[in-house]
Amino acid sequence: MKILVCISKTPDTTAKIAFIEGNTKFDENGVQWIINPYDEWYALVKAIELKEKDSNVAIHLVTVGGADTEPIIRKALALGGDEAIRINNITTDSFVVAQEIAAIAKEGGYDLIFTGKETIDYNSASVGSMLCALLDQNFISAAVKLDINGNAITVTREIEGGEETCTTTLPAIVSCQKGMAEQRIPNMRGIMAARTKPLKVIEATITNATTSIKQFDLPPAKSGVKLVDPSNMDELVRLLKEEAKVI
Amino acid sequence: MVLIYIDQADQEIKKATYEAISYGAALAKQLGTSAEALLLGTVHDDLTSLGKYGVTKVHQVNNATLNHFDARMNSTVIAAAAKSLGATVVIFAHNINGKAIAPAVAVKLSAGIVTGACALPKTDAGFVVTKTVFSGKAFASIQIDTPIKVISINQNSFGITSNDGVAEITNLAIEVPSSTISITSVDKIQGEVPLTEATLVVSGGRGLKGPENWGILLDLAKALGASTACSRPVSDSDWRPHHEHVGQTGLQIAPNLYIAIGISGAIQHLAGVNRSKTIVVINKDPEAPFFKAADYGVVGDAFEVVPALTAAILKSKGGA
Structure with missing residues (x-):
C-alpha cells in the first residue's frame, strides 16, 4: 500500500498578514512557516496511523515549492513520512501545483492520495479536486474518518448539516479535515531519522499558470466597538433591530 | 453564456444555489450575455421558479444516478454539459460540494478558476475576481487568463436577489458515467440550520x-x-x-x-x-x-x- 501525502508550506496561524511592493506580494518578513495544518494534523497523521496498523504501508510526501520548504518537509519526515519529493516550482496557481503532483502520482502508482481540506493561506481547496480530473480517480472531500478494508475504503465526509458515509475502491484521492486523526509532535528519534530519509528534488516542468494575483487588500478596519451597558440589554436589542437591522 | 450549477441534497435545492444564481445572473448582465442553470438529477422544487433569481433556462440532466453526489461523476457530467451548451463562465457555490467539483470542472474545461470569490469580477480590463485569502484576514484580486472561467462564490457574500422571472426547462442528454462510490449512510442533525x-x-x-x-x-x-x-x-x-x-x-x-x-x-x-x-x-x-x-x-x-x-x-x- 502506497500513500502519497501532499504537503504545503503556509504561514503560522498567528502570523501577521501584511503586503509589500504596492500590495502585490505577501510580506514574508518575520513569518514563521509551518506545514499547512490540514496537511499535517489530518492527512499526514492519518497516513502514519494507517502505517502503524499495517507495516506494508509506505508514506511518500510531495510538495511544490522552493528550497525554503525543506525545513517543513524534514518535519513531516520526522513525524513519520518515509521519503519525500520536492518539485522546485514557486507558484500561487493551484492548477500548476496539481499538474506537478499528478505527474508524480502517475509515476508512483499510489493507492491513496491524501491532501488537506484546504491551505490556510490561499484557501483554494482545489488540488484534490483537480487531481480527481487529472488522474480520473475517485475523490472524496472533507473526510473526517477513513477505514481501509483490503482494496476498499469506507470514508465519512462532512456534508451541510451532518455527515455522509460512503465506500469505494482504491485508488482514490481523499481530502482530510478535523476528525481524521489527532495532532502529534515529532519525537527525537523521528527527528534524527528524518535527517537521512530521502528527499528528492525534481525541477519544475509545468509553467502554464491559468491565474495570476494582481493585488492584495486588507479588510477595512472596524469603525470601533459601541459598548452597551450590561444592565441595559433592551438597548442592545434596539441597536440590533434599528441600527444594524440584523434581527 | 454564464452557467450556474444547482447543488442539491436529498432532491432539494440548497439555499447556497439561489445566491450562486443571483451572482451568475448579475455577472451575465455585466457581460451582456444570458444566465442559465444546470441541474444534475431530479429535485422536488419547481424549477421554473428559478427564473426569479435571474436565469432564463434550466438545463436538466434527468438521470436519477445523479441524485447522489460523486465528485468524479458530477464533474464529468458538468464539464460535458458546459461544453455542449457553450458556457464561457461556470459558477458554483463555494460549499462542500462546490469545493469538491468546481476545480475538477475547471481542469476538464481548461479553465482558470477562482474559488471563494466574494464580489462580482471586474471585467473592464481583463477578468479579475476578488476572493478571501489567509482565512478571511485579507483579500486577493486574481486575474483569470483563460477564455473559459470557473468561479465558486463564498456563501453569504453576495446575497440573494429576486424578481418575477420564469425559467424554461430543457432536457439535456449527456452521457452519465457509472458511479463507483456508494453511499451507505447519511447522518443529519435534524431540525438545525447548517x-x-x-x-x-x-x-x-x-x-x-x-x-x-x-x-x-x-x-x-x-x-x-x-x-x-x-x-x-x-x-x-x-x-x-x-x-x-x-x-x-x-x-x-x-x-x-x-x-x-x-x-x-x-x-x-x-x-x-x-x-x-x-x-x-x-x-x-x-x-x-x-x-x-x-x-x-x-x-x-x-x-x-x-x-x-x-x-x-x-x-x-x-x-x-
Whole structure:
C-alpha cells in the first residue's frame, strides 16, 4: 500500500498578514512557516496511523515549492513520512501545483492520495479536486474518518448539516479535515531519522499558470466597538433591530 | 453564456444555489450575455421558479444516478454539459460540494478558476475576481487568463436577489458515467440550520467554564432562532460537537449576526468569523482582543448578561 501525502508550506496561524511592493506580494518578513495544518494534523497523521496498523504501508510526501520548504518537509519526515519529493516550482496557481503532483502520482502508482481540506493561506481547496480530473480517480472531500478494508475504503465526509458515509475502491484521492486523526509532535528519534530519509528534488516542468494575483487588500478596519451597558440589554436589542437591522 | 450549477441534497435545492444564481445572473448582465442553470438529477422544487433569481433556462440532466453526489461523476457530467451548451463562465457555490467539483470542472474545461470569490469580477480590463485569502484576514484580486472561467462564490457574500422571472426547462442528454462510490449512510442533525447557511449565530467559548453552562446560550439561540457555534478549545475539550467549531481550522462563516460569548477573540478564531456583518461580543474582560473586531460590545458577566439579553429579545418579540 502506497500513500502519497501532499504537503504545503503556509504561514503560522498567528502570523501577521501584511503586503509589500504596492500590495502585490505577501510580506514574508518575520513569518514563521509551518506545514499547512490540514496537511499535517489530518492527512499526514492519518497516513502514519494507517502505517502503524499495517507495516506494508509506505508514506511518500510531495510538495511544490522552493528550497525554503525543506525545513517543513524534514518535519513531516520526522513525524513519520518515509521519503519525500520536492518539485522546485514557486507558484500561487493551484492548477500548476496539481499538474506537478499528478505527474508524480502517475509515476508512483499510489493507492491513496491524501491532501488537506484546504491551505490556510490561499484557501483554494482545489488540488484534490483537480487531481480527481487529472488522474480520473475517485475523490472524496472533507473526510473526517477513513477505514481501509483490503482494496476498499469506507470514508465519512462532512456534508451541510451532518455527515455522509460512503465506500469505494482504491485508488482514490481523499481530502482530510478535523476528525481524521489527532495532532502529534515529532519525537527525537523521528527527528534524527528524518535527517537521512530521502528527499528528492525534481525541477519544475509545468509553467502554464491559468491565474495570476494582481493585488492584495486588507479588510477595512472596524469603525470601533459601541459598548452597551450590561444592565441595559433592551438597548442592545434596539441597536440590533434599528441600527444594524440584523434581527 | 454564464452557467450556474444547482447543488442539491436529498432532491432539494440548497439555499447556497439561489445566491450562486443571483451572482451568475448579475455577472451575465455585466457581460451582456444570458444566465442559465444546470441541474444534475431530479429535485422536488419547481424549477421554473428559478427564473426569479435571474436565469432564463434550466438545463436538466434527468438521470436519477445523479441524485447522489460523486465528485468524479458530477464533474464529468458538468464539464460535458458546459461544453455542449457553450458556457464561457461556470459558477458554483463555494460549499462542500462546490469545493469538491468546481476545480475538477475547471481542469476538464481548461479553465482558470477562482474559488471563494466574494464580489462580482471586474471585467473592464481583463477578468479579475476578488476572493478571501489567509482565512478571511485579507483579500486577493486574481486575474483569470483563460477564455473559459470557473468561479465558486463564498456563501453569504453576495446575497440573494429576486424578481418575477420564469425559467424554461430543457432536457439535456449527456452521457452519465457509472458511479463507483456508494453511499451507505447519511447522518443529519435534524431540525438545525447548517452553520454555513445560518444568518444568526450564537457562539460560546471557554468563558462559559463548562458544558453544563451551555443552557443560557441555547436559550438565547432559541429566542433569536439562531444556530449555535463554539471556539476551538470548546470543541477540543468535547464540551460541544466538532461540527460547531468555527475558526481558522474549523468552519468559516459569514452570518448577518454573530454573538460571541466568553470568547477572547484569538486571531485564529477571528479568521473564521470576521466576514460576519454584525459582531456582538460579550466578555467580562474589557481587554479581550475580540472587542477590537466587534460592532457592539458588552463588558460583563455572561451568566448575567446572556439571560438578560434573552429576556430583552423575548420582550421585544412579544411587543412586536
